[in-house]
Amino acid sequence: MDPIKKPDSGNLHLPRTILIIDDDELNRMILSNIFSDTYSILEAENGEVGIELLVRELTDIAAILLDVMMPVTDGIRFLERIRELGWNGGIPVFLITAESDTSVLSRAYALGVMDTIAKPVIPYMVRKRVDSVVELFMARKSLRSRVEEQQQQINEQARRIIDLNQGMIEALSTAVEFRSAESGSHVRRIHDITKLLLLKTELGVGMSYETIEMIATSAIMHDIGKIAIPDAILNKPGRLTSEEFEIMKTHTVRGGEFLERIPQLRELPGFKYAHDIALQHHERYDGRGYPNGLKGDEIPIWSQVVSLADVYDALVNERVYKRAYSFDEAVKMINNGECGCFGPALLAAFKVAEPEMRALYSENPSEEK
Amino acid sequence: MDTALYESLKNAGTDVGAALERVMGNETLFLRLLKKFSADTNFEELKKALSEGETETAFAKSHSLKGMTGNLSMTALYELFSRQTEFLRGGDLSSGASLMSEIEPLYEKIRDIVSTI
Numbered sequence: 001m002d003p004i005k006k007p008d009s010g011n012l013h014l015p016r017t018i019l020i021i022d023d024d025e026l027n028r029m030i031l032s033n034i035f036s037d038t039y040s041i042l043e044a045e046n047g048e049v050g051i052e053l054l055v056r057e058l059t060d061i062a063a064i065l066l067d068v069m070m071p072v073t074d075g076i077r078f079l080e081r082i083r084e085l086g087w088n089g090g091i092p093v094f095l096i097t098a099e100s101d102t103s104v105l106s107r108a109y110a111l112g113v114m115d116t117i118a119k120p121v122i123p124y125m126v127r128k129r130v131d132s133v134v135e136l137f138m139a140r141k142s143l144r145s146r147v148e149e150q151q152q153q154i155n156e157q158a159r160r161i162i163d164l165n166q167g168m169i170e171a172l173s174t175a176v177e178f179r180s181a182e183s184g185s186h187v188r189r190i191h192d193i194t195k196l197l198l199l200k201t202e203l204g205v206g207m208s209y210e211t212i213e214m215i216a217t218s219a220i221m222h223d224i225g226k227i228a229i230p231d232a233i234l235n236k237p238g239r240l241t242s243e244e245f246e247i248m249k250t251h252t253v254r255g256g257e258f259l260e261r262i263p264q265l266r267e268l269p270g271f272k273y274a275h276d277i278a279l280q281h282h283e284r285y286d287g288r289g290y291p292n293g294l295k296g297d298e299i300p301i302w303s304q305v306v307s308l309a310d311v312y313d314a315l316v317n318e319r320v321y322k323r324a325y326s327f328d329e330a331v332k333m334i335n336n337g338e339c340g341c342f343g344p345a346l347l348a349a350f351k352v353a354e355p356e357m358r359a360l361y362s363e364n365p366s367e368e369k
Numbered sequence: 370m371d372t373a374l375y376e377s378l379k380n381a382g383t384d385v386g387a388a389l390e391r392v393m394g395n396e397t398l399f400l401r402l403l404k405k406f407s408a409d410t411n412f413e414e415l416k417k418a419l420s421e422g423e424t425e426t427a428f429a430k431s432h433s434l435k436g437m438t439g440n441l442s443m444t445a446l447y448e449l450f451s452r453q454t455e456f457l458r459g460g461d462l463s464s465g466a467s468l469m470s471e472i473e474p475l476y477e478k479i480r481d482i483v484s485t486i
Contacts, residue, residue, distance in 0.1 A: 024433060026402050026440045030391055033398050069432060098436060120439035120447075123393050 014138050015062040015091075017042055018130070021050035021078065022067035022096065027119070031065055031096070034123045035130070047073030051081055054091075062134045064093045066113070068104060076104065079111035087112075092133045096121065166217060173220045176227050180234050186313060187220050192360050193309035194219040194302075200356065201349035203301055214270035219306045221274050222281045225255025237320050249290045252279050273302050281307045284341040296343065304346050311340045312357065327358050371400075377482045381475065382445025391440060400486060406437060407483040412476055419466045427465060428457035446475055 017040040020031050025045075032041045042057060044050035047070060054061060068075035075095065092114040095105070105116060114133055117126050174184040195216035198204030204212055226234060229251050233244045240248060255278030259265050265274065280294065280303035287295030299307075315330035325333065331354060333339040335347060342350070375385045392398045415430035417423075435450035449472045456465040 024436050024440075026405055026437050029398065029402060029405075030440055033392055033395055069429075071429075098439065119436060120391065120442070123391060 014141070015060045016040055017057060017060040017062060019044065019050065019053055019057070019061050019064045021045075021047060021064065021070070021075070023070040024067065027067065027096070030121065030123075031126070034121075034127050046070045047075065047078030047081065050078055051085070054082065055085070061091055062137070063130050064091060065096050065117075065130070066093055068095060068097045068108070076107055076111070079108060079113065083111060089114075090137075092130075092137055094126075094130060094133075096126075169217060169220055173224060176224055179231065180226065186317070189313050189360055190219045190222065190306065190309050191216045193312065193357050194305050196356055196360070197305050197309070197349055197353050198302075201352045203305060203345065203349045215273045215277075215302045215305075218270050218274035218277050218302070219309065221255070221259065222277050222306050222310060223251065223255065224258055224278055225251035225253065227258065228254040235320065239321075249282070252282055252291050255279060276300050276303050277306045279303075281310055283307070285343045285346075286341045288341065301346075304343060307340065308334070308342055308346060308350060315339060316361065327354075327361075374482065374486065378443075378479070381479045381482060382443060383479070384442040384444050387444075388440075388442035391442065402441060403483045403486055406441060407480060407486070409437065411437070412480075416469070419462070419469065422462060424457055424460055424462045424465075427462065428454065431457055431465065443479060446472070446479065449475070 016038070018031075018035045019042045020028050021044045022028050022031070023045050028043045028045075032043065035041060039062065040060070042053050042061070044053050050064075050066070051073070054064070066075045066078060073081065075097070079093065089112045093112065095108050095113045095116040096119055097105075097116060098119040108116070115129060117129065170184070170187055173187050177184075177186055195212060198207060198212045198215060199209075207215075229248060233240065233247055236244065256275050259271065259275050259278055265271060268274070279291070280299055283289035283292065283294045283299045283303065285296055285299070285304070287293050311334060312330055315325045315333060316327055318324040330339075331350075334342065334350065378385050389396070389399060392402070411430045411433045415427055415434065418427035418430055431450055431454045435447060435454050438447040438450055449468060453465045453468045453472065456462075456468070
């Protein structure tokens with residue numbers, strides 16, 4: 001194949017039809033004869049029929065050859081009409097005319113015609129001028145589609161990197177949870193519940209979807225500090241002594257420190273959320289939580305949300321130290337302050353979102369429960 | 370190639386060479402165009418419009434004939450129709466009509482030649 005003859009169009013659909021709009025049959029026959037060796041031809045005897053054909057065959061039309069003086073819908077009216085229909089010069093229009101009236105010509109140019117060709121036509125000139133423009137438009141189109149293709153690849157790569165990040169965070173968090181005999185689904189559910197509470201209730205008002213996604217991902221790492229807690233304490237079947245409990249409580253501060261120490265995490269846009277959540281997910285709305293005894297809205301809403309998600313998930317699943325409660329029991333215990341202590345706004349949102357939270361557990365019936 | 374036909378057309382003021390160029394040497398197409406010309410009714414309609422004082426209709430008909438004769442390189446006729454079209458465009462019916470004394474014999478002559486195809 002001669003490489004300079006045809007640009008490689010790949011799978012791109014390139015139009016190869018010329019639409020001829022002219023009331024004079026002889027003209028249509030002559031123009032058709034000029035192009036029929038390499039183009040398909042569509043003929044219209046006035047602008048009205050031209051519009052119909054244009055709309056019907058839009059993606060196949062490479063160029064329009066347009067007469068000015070026609071009955072029903074003339075050339076200028078045709079141009080006005082297709083502009084109203086959204087034509088923006090994406091298909092080149094050539095005015096084929098004996099018109100010497102400059103006001104008509106300037107109106108036509110103002111409406112976006114590519115070029116005018118005088119009648120009676122000189123075939124090789126018409127052919128050359130139309131071919132050049134059609135090739136230019138095709139090259140432009142194929143270039144644009146290549147840019148779009150590359151943009152898609154870049155987006156795809158970016159998405160894979162984000163997925164990988166998320167995967168690493170989940171793997172790390174699951175590894176930590178695994179030590180306390182938690183499954184990967186706990187981590188996933190904390191993510192899902194957090195996202196649900198922020199996305200579907202008043203709590204997330206004013207947050208972008210990206211922010212909510214960031215908070216949900218950060219929630220995965222809430223217990224990351226447990227990596228610093230000895231197995232003997234972490235997996236002790238019986239009640240912890242007060243010394244042991246003091247050590248257990250340090251997983252919050254240790255979690256915060258851990259996240260600070262990993263530069264790649266520190267630079268993430270969601271670092272603030274991850275850090276707050278790891279440090280504060282055991283704070284209580286009444287100020288009786290740990291490590292800092294923050295009270296009420298001193299605790300950022302994302303930390304409050306993850307705290308509730310963690311309590312809810314712990315209640316409805318079995319733990320070494322407790323049986324699994326039913327959903328209704330868990331809801332009651334959270335609402336009456338038997339387990340944790342949450343603010344009124346969070347409890348109101350919990351009421352709204354709880355049925356959907358419950359549904360998250362039936363999606364993976366084979367796990368836990 | 371129908372030399373006799375081309376010769377007669379040339380004698381009636383037609384640039385056969387230019388006409389054949391316009392159809393890119395496609396003689397079959399050229400003959401088809403001539404047949405269309407011979408079957409065309411615009412000329413009768415033009416005469417009617419002129420006699421009835423319908424300037425706008427006359428303009429449209431004259432304009433069509435100008436286009437047709439231009440495409441077929443019937444140079445002498447084309448120039449006459451061009452002049453007539455401009456008169457009629459400007460609303461000058463009588464000047465347009467008076468050109469018919471030159472147009473009609475030439476038009477009939479060519480139509481006779483073409484009718485032999």
